[in-house]
Amino acid sequence: MFRTALRNLLAHKTRLMMTALAVLLGTAFVSGTLVFSDSVGSAFRDRMSKSLDDVAVSVTAGGGRPGTDAKDERPLDDRVVDSVRALPGVAAVRPSVSGAAVIADKRNNPAGSEWGSTGANYVPGPNGKDSRYPIVKGRGPAAEGEIVLDAGTAGKTGAEVGGTVRLAVDGPVMTKKLVGIARTDDPRVSAGGSLALFDTATAQKLFGKPGEFSELVVSATPGTDQRKLTAEVRRVLPQSFEAQSGKQLAATESRMIDEQTSSIRKTLLVFAGISLFVGVFIIANTFTMLIAQRSREIALLRAVGASRRQVVRSVLIEAGLLGLAASAAGFVLGLGVATGLRSVLNATGASLPDGPLVVEPTAVLTALGVGVVVTVLAAWLPSRKAARIAPVEALAAIDQAPAPRGLVLRNSLGAALTGLGVATMLYVTTFKNSSGLQYAMAGSVLTLAGVIVLAPLLSRPFVHLFGRLAIRLSGVSGKLARQNALRNPRRTAATASALMIGLTLITGLTVAAVSADRGMDKMGPQDLTADYKVSSSSYRGLSPEIARTLAGQPGVDAAVGLRTTGFQTDGHPSLALATDVAAIAEVAHVRMVGGSLSDVRGTSAVAVSETFAKDRGLKAGATLPMSFYDGRKAAPRVVAVYRDNDVLSSVLTAPALVDPHMDKVRDDQVLLKAAPGRAKDLPAKIKETLGGNPLVKVQSQDDLRRADAGNIDDILYLMYGLLGMAVVIAVIGVVNTLAMSVFERTREIGMLRAIGLDRREVKRMVRLESVMIAMFGAVLGVGAGVFLAWSGGHLLRSSFPQYQMVVPWGRITVFLLLALAVGVLAALWPARRAAKLDTLEAIGAQ
Amino acid sequence: MSYPAPHAVPHIPRSGAVAARATALSKVYGQGETRVAALDSVSVEFRRAEFTAIMGPSGSGKSTLMHCMAGLDTISSGSTRIGDVELGSLGDRQLTALRRDRIGFVFQAFNLLPTLSALENITLPMDIAGRKPDPQWLQQVVATLGLSGRLAHRPSQLSGGQQQRVAVARALTAQPEIIFADEPTGNLDSRSGAELLGFLHESVRALQQTVVMVTHDAVAASYADRVVFLADGRIVDELREPTADAVLDRMRRLPGGNPRTPAFDAKGRTS
Structure with a gap:
C-alpha cells in the first residue's frame, strides 16, 4: 500500500501542486513564527547578557526597603558612590543620571520619538572612554556646552561634529556644541528615539540635582559572591534606592523577554493557525476530487483483494507524504518568513533587535508535525469516501456520475449551528461591557462554523442570481459556468469557505476599526473652533x-x-x-x-x-x-x-x-x-516666533484627531498583512479547484470545442465559474464579518460610549472588487489550460 | 417504434451538390524513421442529402479522415472543403465558428453535458452561436427522435440509446450542412444501435440531411447509401446501396481486413 500511495503521489504531481503549496504556505507561517520568536528571544538574551556582563550589582531608585523605620532621605551622591566603591570585591562603580532630552531637527521638531528621547551622562573610565557608549567620531563631552549624539539623531539635526545642536529638556531652548557621535544599542533609540550625552555635571543639572545620580552599576572583582556583595551594597544605600544582583536582574529580564516573545509568538501562531485552517479546506477538496477521479482504480484495488482499511490507509499515507514534503519545503520558506516578520513588526513600531536566525530542533519538528497532521486530518473524511467505493464499480462500462448525496443532514446541522451562533450573538448585544466576551467568541465560532456547513445550500441561490447576470453579460459561457458551479455544491462551498474565513476576519476588523475611528473623531475636540x-x-x-x-x-x-x-x-x-x-x-x-x-x-x-x-x-x-x-x-x-x-x-x-x-x-x-x-503657513511661523523650541507642539484640528486614529490604522494594516496569508492560501484553493475541475471535465470541454465553443468562450466559462466562487466566498465573508462586528461592538458600549457601528461601504466595495480580481486571477492558469486542450485528445480522454 | 428498413425504396440524392470534399488529403505523424502516414493522398466527396459510411479496419485512418474533414484536426497536405469553404485557410476561431454553424457531431461516447437538460443540450450549438432554434423544426426533430417526453431530463436520467438520440437531435436541430458521426453506435446495445441508425437514415431521407458516419460495423454501414472503404490510409473501394453481407464480403478482401461480428463489435472502439 505504501508503494501505491507513493506512486499515486508521484503520478499526480501537477494535480497536487496547489495543495502542496497551500500546506507549504501554512507551515511556512508556523515555522517562520517559531524561528522568528526563537531568534528574537535569543537576540534579546544576547544583548542582555552583553549589557549585564560585568554588572554585579545594579542600584536604581525604588520603594523603601522594609525593616528600616528610620527615615533616610540621603541622595545618591558621590559620598554613597565612594562608600560603595570602598566595599571589598568592588572593581568599579558607574554612576549615571538620565532623563528626557528633546533634540531639535532641521525644522525644530523633535528628532526622536516622544518616549525615546533620552539624555544621559557620559562616564569616562580610567582610559577616558565610556565603554557603554563607544565614540565613533570626535570625542566624549567634557564641558557644559558640549553634547554627543547618536549617528541617526545627528543626521536629523543636520549638524556635523563641531556644529551646534538645539535642544530642550523641559524649558527653554539650549544650544550646545556637537563634539562627537556615539554608538548605542539602546532599543529605545533603534526604535526611533534619540540619545544625547552630556558630561556628568551638566547631566545632573539637567535631569536631577547637582551632585546626585539616579543609578549605579557595580562591577566586581573575579571570585566575588554577587549575593553577598548585593547585600553589602544595600547596607550602604539610602533607603529610597534598591540594589539587585546581576543574576537577579538577568533572571528578571529573562522572564520579561520570555513573556514578550511568547506573547508575540502566540499572536502570530493564531494567524498561522487561521492560514492552516484555510488550507484544510483545500486539502480536503483535493482529496475528495482525487478519490472521485480514481474511483475506478480504487474499485479495482478492492476487486483484487485490498481491504477497506488498506484503501483508507493508502489515501492517508499519500496525504502524509504530501504533508511531509510540503512542510519540509515550508520550513525552508519559513526562514524567509522569519526574516520578513522582523522588518514588518519593526515597521509598525516594535523594536526588535537584530541577530542571526536561530533554528531550534523543536521548531523543525513542530513545523513538520503540524504539516503532516493537518494534511492527514484534512484527508481523513475524503479517505472514508474511498472506503465506500464498491469493487463492482471497477467493472462498470461507463463512468457514471455518482448520485449526489443528500444534503439534508448537512443542512440541518448547518441551520442548527448558524441559528445557535446568531442567537448567541444577539444575546451578546444585550451586554454593555466586555463581560459578554466569552459569549461573543463562542457565538462567532458557531456562526462561522454554521455558515461553512450551510454553504452548499447557500451557494445555490447565490450562483443562480449571479449566473443570471453572467448569462446576460456573456451568454452561453455564463450559463455553462453557472451549471458548473452548481454541479458540485460541496466543492464550490468548500472553495468559497476558505476565502470566506479570511474575509470575515478582515471585514470584522475593518468595521470595528472604522467604527472606533469614528468614535475617536467624536471624542475629539468637537467644540474647538480654533485652527x-x-x-x-x-x-x-x-x-x-x-x-x-x-x-x-x-x-x-x-x-x-x-x-x-x-x-x-x-x-x-x-x-x-x-x-x-x-x-x-x-x-x-x-x-x-x-x-x-x-x-x-x-x-x-x-x-x-x-x-x-x-x-x-x-x-x-x-x-x-x-x-x-x-x-x-x-x-x-x-x-x-x-x-x-x-x-x-x-x-x-x-x-x-x-x-x-x-x-x-x-x-x-x-x-x-x-x-x-x-492657516497654512502659521505652524512654521509660530515655531519660529517661539524660538524654535522642539518642545513646542503646534497641532491642527486634524492632528489632534489623528493622534489616536493613526495608531488604529497601523494595527489594522498589520492585521491585513497577517491575514493576507490566509487569503493567499484561499486563492490557491480557487486555482486548485478550477484546475482539477478542468481536468475532470476534459472530455466535456473537448466536446464543447468540437460543437463550436471557441477558446475565448472556454476561457470565459472557467473565469466566470472562478468569479462566482470567489464572489460567493466574499459575500458570505463580508456578511458574516459585518454581523459579528455589529453584535460584538455592543460590548464596548460602556467603556467607549462614542463607539458607533459604521459600515465602511467604501472599503467593503474594495473587498468585493478585490474578490472579483481574485476570481479573474485565480482562473488565469486553469482557463488557459482549458483553452489549450487539444480537442481530439480531449474527446478521447478517459 | 418503427422505422423503415434500409433501401426499401432506392434513394436518389435530390441534388448532386457536394457537401464536403477532400482532395489529395494527407495526414502524416512523426518524422523520418518514425514517419507514419495515417492518410495518404485521399480524395473523396460527400454529396448533399446522402448517408455515407466510412469503413475500414483498425488503424485504416477512417477516424482521422473524419477529424480532418470536420476541422477537428490539421492536415499535412492536400485540401479539405465544407461546401465552398477551404478549411486549410482558416484559423482556430474561424474553424470553431464553422463547426458551430455548419457541422453537426455525434460521438461514440460522452456527447452530452451532464449539467444541462436534454433540451438544453439539443440547443447548445445555437446557444453558443447566439441563435434561436426554429421552434417548428425543433419540434419535428424531437418528435422524430422520440424525445418529446424526455426534454427536461438530465443525461444521467436517460438510457444510453436516449442519450445518443439527444446527440443526434443536437446535430440536426442546428440544420448543419453536414453531420459527422464517429462510431455513434459503439457504446449501444444492438437494439438501440439499430434504432439510432434508423433515425440517421430517416434524417437523410425525410429531412434531406447529409450524414457521414465512421464505423467498423458492417450492419451499421448497411444503413448508408454509400460505403467508402479505407485501408492503410487510402480509399480502396466503394459500395452503393450496400447490404450487410456485401459490406462484410468487401471487408474480408481488404488488406488487414478482419471484421468482427457485429454483436461483439457493439462495444468495441476504433480509436
Whole structure:
C-alpha cells in the first residue's frame, strides 16, 4: 500500500501542486513564527547578557526597603558612590543620571520619538572612554556646552561634529556644541528615539540635582559572591534606592523577554493557525476530487483483494507524504518568513533587535508535525469516501456520475449551528461591557462554523442570481459556468469557505476599526473652533507672554491662553479653567444655558458647566466655595451656566481669580485662530516666533484627531498583512479547484470545442465559474464579518460610549472588487489550460 | 417504434451538390524513421442529402479522415472543403465558428453535458452561436427522435440509446450542412444501435440531411447509401446501396481486413 500511495503521489504531481503549496504556505507561517520568536528571544538574551556582563550589582531608585523605620532621605551622591566603591570585591562603580532630552531637527521638531528621547551622562573610565557608549567620531563631552549624539539623531539635526545642536529638556531652548557621535544599542533609540550625552555635571543639572545620580552599576572583582556583595551594597544605600544582583536582574529580564516573545509568538501562531485552517479546506477538496477521479482504480484495488482499511490507509499515507514534503519545503520558506516578520513588526513600531536566525530542533519538528497532521486530518473524511467505493464499480462500462448525496443532514446541522451562533450573538448585544466576551467568541465560532456547513445550500441561490447576470453579460459561457458551479455544491462551498474565513476576519476588523475611528473623531475636540493648539511637551507649560506674543503676529486673528488650576469644593476635587473670557468664544463653541460669559470678570464671578451645576446643586447666583491647594479659599458667585464643553472644564474663571493661587503662572495651551486664508503657513511661523523650541507642539484640528486614529490604522494594516496569508492560501484553493475541475471535465470541454465553443468562450466559462466562487466566498465573508462586528461592538458600549457601528461601504466595495480580481486571477492558469486542450485528445480522454 | 428498413425504396440524392470534399488529403505523424502516414493522398466527396459510411479496419485512418474533414484536426497536405469553404485557410476561431454553424457531431461516447437538460443540450450549438432554434423544426426533430417526453431530463436520467438520440437531435436541430458521426453506435446495445441508425437514415431521407458516419460495423454501414472503404490510409473501394453481407464480403478482401461480428463489435472502439 505504501508503494501505491507513493506512486499515486508521484503520478499526480501537477494535480497536487496547489495543495502542496497551500500546506507549504501554512507551515511556512508556523515555522517562520517559531524561528522568528526563537531568534528574537535569543537576540534579546544576547544583548542582555552583553549589557549585564560585568554588572554585579545594579542600584536604581525604588520603594523603601522594609525593616528600616528610620527615615533616610540621603541622595545618591558621590559620598554613597565612594562608600560603595570602598566595599571589598568592588572593581568599579558607574554612576549615571538620565532623563528626557528633546533634540531639535532641521525644522525644530523633535528628532526622536516622544518616549525615546533620552539624555544621559557620559562616564569616562580610567582610559577616558565610556565603554557603554563607544565614540565613533570626535570625542566624549567634557564641558557644559558640549553634547554627543547618536549617528541617526545627528543626521536629523543636520549638524556635523563641531556644529551646534538645539535642544530642550523641559524649558527653554539650549544650544550646545556637537563634539562627537556615539554608538548605542539602546532599543529605545533603534526604535526611533534619540540619545544625547552630556558630561556628568551638566547631566545632573539637567535631569536631577547637582551632585546626585539616579543609578549605579557595580562591577566586581573575579571570585566575588554577587549575593553577598548585593547585600553589602544595600547596607550602604539610602533607603529610597534598591540594589539587585546581576543574576537577579538577568533572571528578571529573562522572564520579561520570555513573556514578550511568547506573547508575540502566540499572536502570530493564531494567524498561522487561521492560514492552516484555510488550507484544510483545500486539502480536503483535493482529496475528495482525487478519490472521485480514481474511483475506478480504487474499485479495482478492492476487486483484487485490498481491504477497506488498506484503501483508507493508502489515501492517508499519500496525504502524509504530501504533508511531509510540503512542510519540509515550508520550513525552508519559513526562514524567509522569519526574516520578513522582523522588518514588518519593526515597521509598525516594535523594536526588535537584530541577530542571526536561530533554528531550534523543536521548531523543525513542530513545523513538520503540524504539516503532516493537518494534511492527514484534512484527508481523513475524503479517505472514508474511498472506503465506500464498491469493487463492482471497477467493472462498470461507463463512468457514471455518482448520485449526489443528500444534503439534508448537512443542512440541518448547518441551520442548527448558524441559528445557535446568531442567537448567541444577539444575546451578546444585550451586554454593555466586555463581560459578554466569552459569549461573543463562542457565538462567532458557531456562526462561522454554521455558515461553512450551510454553504452548499447557500451557494445555490447565490450562483443562480449571479449566473443570471453572467448569462446576460456573456451568454452561453455564463450559463455553462453557472451549471458548473452548481454541479458540485460541496466543492464550490468548500472553495468559497476558505476565502470566506479570511474575509470575515478582515471585514470584522475593518468595521470595528472604522467604527472606533469614528468614535475617536467624536471624542475629539468637537467644540474647538480654533485652527491650532499650541502646547509644550514639557510639564512646565507656556509662559502667558507667549499668548500675547502670538496674538500680535500677522495672520493671527486670536490667540487665547488657557490655564488650569485644581481646587476642592466641599471636599470634591475639581478643575478651574482660567482664560481671557471675552476672547474664548473666538476659539471655542460655547452655548449658554443661562447668564452671560461677559459677567465672568475679576475675582468674584465664575461660570460653571451644566453637569457641574447639577452635580453640585448650583444655580445662577449661588456661591461656589473654592479651596485652592495653596491653602487659601475663595467664594465667587456663579453668574452663568454653559452646556458641557470639551474645551472648557467644569468651572470657567477670569485669570485674576486663580493666578494668585498658582505656583507659577503658566498656560497649558494657547488656542489660535488664523486670519482667513492664513492657516497654512502659521505652524512654521509660530515655531519660529517661539524660538524654535522642539518642545513646542503646534497641532491642527486634524492632528489632534489623528493622534489616536493613526495608531488604529497601523494595527489594522498589520492585521491585513497577517491575514493576507490566509487569503493567499484561499486563492490557491480557487486555482486548485478550477484546475482539477478542468481536468475532470476534459472530455466535456473537448466536446464543447468540437460543437463550436471557441477558446475565448472556454476561457470565459472557467473565469466566470472562478468569479462566482470567489464572489460567493466574499459575500458570505463580508456578511458574516459585518454581523459579528455589529453584535460584538455592543460590548464596548460602556467603556467607549462614542463607539458607533459604521459600515465602511467604501472599503467593503474594495473587498468585493478585490474578490472579483481574485476570481479573474485565480482562473488565469486553469482557463488557459482549458483553452489549450487539444480537442481530439480531449474527446478521447478517459 | 418503427422505422423503415434500409433501401426499401432506392434513394436518389435530390441534388448532386457536394457537401464536403477532400482532395489529395494527407495526414502524416512523426518524422523520418518514425514517419507514419495515417492518410495518404485521399480524395473523396460527400454529396448533399446522402448517408455515407466510412469503413475500414483498425488503424485504416477512417477516424482521422473524419477529424480532418470536420476541422477537428490539421492536415499535412492536400485540401479539405465544407461546401465552398477551404478549411486549410482558416484559423482556430474561424474553424470553431464553422463547426458551430455548419457541422453537426455525434460521438461514440460522452456527447452530452451532464449539467444541462436534454433540451438544453439539443440547443447548445445555437446557444453558443447566439441563435434561436426554429421552434417548428425543433419540434419535428424531437418528435422524430422520440424525445418529446424526455426534454427536461438530465443525461444521467436517460438510457444510453436516449442519450445518443439527444446527440443526434443536437446535430440536426442546428440544420448543419453536414453531420459527422464517429462510431455513434459503439457504446449501444444492438437494439438501440439499430434504432439510432434508423433515425440517421430517416434524417437523410425525410429531412434531406447529409450524414457521414465512421464505423467498423458492417450492419451499421448497411444503413448508408454509400460505403467508402479505407485501408492503410487510402480509399480502396466503394459500395452503393450496400447490404450487410456485401459490406462484410468487401471487408474480408481488404488488406488487414478482419471484421468482427457485429454483436461483439457493439462495444468495441476504433480509436
